[in-house]
Amino acid sequence: MGSGRFVLLLVFSSLIFGVFSQPVLKILPEIRKSARVDPIAGDRKIRVDDGMFCDSWRFSVETNDAGLWKQIPERCVNFVKEYVTGDRYASDSVVVAEDSLSFAKTVKVSGHGKDVWVFDIDETLLSNLPYYELHGFGSEEFDEKSFDEWVELAEAPALPASLRLYKQLQQLGFTVVLLTGRTEAQRNVTEKNLLFAGYSNWERLILRGPSDEGKIALVYKSEKRMQLEEEGYRIHGSSGDQWSDLLGFAMAKRSFKLPNPMYYIA
Amino acid sequence: MGSGRFVLLLVFSSLIFGVFSQPVLKILPEIRKSARVDPIAGDRKIRVDDGMFCDSWRFSVETNDAGLWKQIPERCVNFVKEYVTGDRYASDSVVVAEDSLSFAKTVKVSGHGKDVWVFDIDETLLSNLPYYELHGFGSEEFDEKSFDEWVELAEAPALPASLRLYKQLQQLGFTVVLLTGRTEAQRNVTEKNLLFAGYSNWERLILRGPSDEGKIALVYKSEKRMQLEEEGYRIHGSSGDQWSDLLGFAMAKRSFKLPNPMYYIA
Structure with a gap:
């Protein structure tokens, strides 16, 4: 993640969560967990929220790409x-x-x-x-x-x-x-x-x-x-x-x- | 499809499409195409719209269940x-x-x-x-x-x-x-x-x-x-x-x- 994007995330989280008066740094992991920007997608950054991540996880499970898995994420x-x-x-x-x-x-x-x-x-x-x-x-x-x-x-x-x-x-x-x-x-x-x-x-x-x-x-x-x-x-x-x-x-x-x-x- | 459900569809289509003054019977196939009730699901009727049908089609394609297919539906x-x-x-x-x-x-x-x-x-x-x-x-x-x-x-x-x-x-x-x-x-x-x-x-x-x-x-x-x-x-x-x-x-x-x-x- 580039530092510019990191700053944007900070600003974004301040805007959204500021009203709840919670410390920004405590919130960040939650945002990143639920909507992480994945560097692997290359230039065209994709936002992977839980729904999309889980849909992709299901793809990998149903095609057997995931191989042996023991637990639902x-x-x-x-x-x-x-x-x-x-x-x-x-x-x-x-x-x-x-x-x-x-x-x-x-x-x-x-x-x-x-x-x-x-x-x-x-x-x-x-x-x-x-x-x-x-x-x-x-x-x-x-x-x-x-x-x-x-x-x-x-x-x-x-x-x-x-x-x-x-x-x-x-x-x-x-x-x-x-x-x-x-x-x-x-x-x-x-x-x-x-x-x-x-x-x-x-x-x-x-x-x-x-x-x-x-x-x-x-x-x-x-x-x-x-x-x-x-x-x-x-x-x-x-x-x-x-x-x-x-x-x-x-x-x-x-x-x-x-x-x-x-x-x-x- | 039970006749009761058929009547409901008629009523539904009249309500929705009546304002466009189109004949009901002409509209019906369109409705049934985009949201058909599939009898195969048994007692618990499911409404399969295009999005769900295509998602299921994709499942069958990606798992190789569909076998040889020549055309995207x-x-x-x-x-x-x-x-x-x-x-x-x-x-x-x-x-x-x-x-x-x-x-x-x-x-x-x-x-x-x-x-x-x-x-x-x-x-x-x-x-x-x-x-x-x-x-x-x-x-x-x-x-x-x-x-x-x-x-x-x-x-x-x-x-x-x-x-x-x-x-x-x-x-x-x-x-x-x-x-x-x-x-x-x-x-x-x-x-x-x-x-x-x-x-x-x-x-x-x-x-x-x-x-x-x-x-x-x-x-x-x-x-x-x-x-x-x-x-x-x-x-x-x-x-x-x-x-x-x-x-x-x-x-x-x-x-x-x-x-x-x-x-x-x-």
Whole structure:
């Protein structure tokens, strides 16, 4: 930041905050936090406020540019809350489902039941928003105990766009395989919850067994897809809110990333 | 759409447009185009206006959910214009560059010159915005002739965030390889343009040669990365605005997708 700009900021903060009789230097970090001028943008200085910063953060998260991230940036917690509880999350989900269906319609389904679409479950078929609304929308550290209690309730609602896609794919003749990071111990409640939310007639529900313990999701899910391929299934499409649902080996011909700015699973 | 909602729309349009004495039925499609109620969202109806639709479209494009797309949706042309000419594009680019640098700093660079970062050129190192501003921001069909004329000028400016990243990576000891879909016939003007924009000291500039003709970018770029690996280079990072810069085989350990809602290259 040039010294001229610094002086301007001082003047600006005096004008705005002077009426509150607060010391200027105490205010400065707040201004700079909420609307920093980023030198990286070069000659054409950009003002990055929280909304724009968080939108860019979301871009980096959803494209997997951010890689492993453990916490929503503090200044973006409210942004994430408004996103997931507002219409944008639903709208994004609808467009992803439309993309998925467009591709699915181009697939020549054989009718032998070997043409597969793989779905992840959490934040893909089922929404855990009722849980995350009570736990800071992902901003709190993940608490396995309380989350497992939520899972035991088997009351997670469907993501509406995914439920509709699910049924459309079945109408097109696809065989549906569910591949989740949930464990075998959660098989019964998971089935119960899926039925409760309106899902039915899946071919297989694959959960983490004892031999999958300790594997990162990307490897565990790749291995299970590989086994499906070895059984003669053709995996045309795959839907998941995590890149670890989609990348790795034995990848689907087309992968569909659903939005999820609340948490990241490697 | 329920008939009740339809009646409401009629009433609404009468109220708003009545003063202009236009027939209601002529106006309706316009209203429905700009703010449609999407049935896919389930019980909780969402109103998708152009801004929200285009933001969701951009999500699907940047995550590669949309797959091959040939045209910006008509209702999103202005959205794309405002995005690429406004601060959001710059802000997104900055965050991607920051992600890239964070990863780069975790790499143990050997000092033998074999630790590589691969950069695409167009819309990654260089911005063709001055060209696209005159050609509908990607909404017009791609015209190779006029684009090649623009390339011959060698005046494309740097994307500021990328230029900064480029220099930081070199300071960290990375060897920079440039891998572009431009052809060997454009080698001289491309080098000239890169220098003009502030780039220097790349190890290699790889362009499409005669044997690469007709290959899709994803295959061409994968093959070139594979050759680099066979020569003993370790490709740690790769930056590109197209998924075809990043996916395929011989992928970098980490890939960084830069924003580009103007066009898609398979």
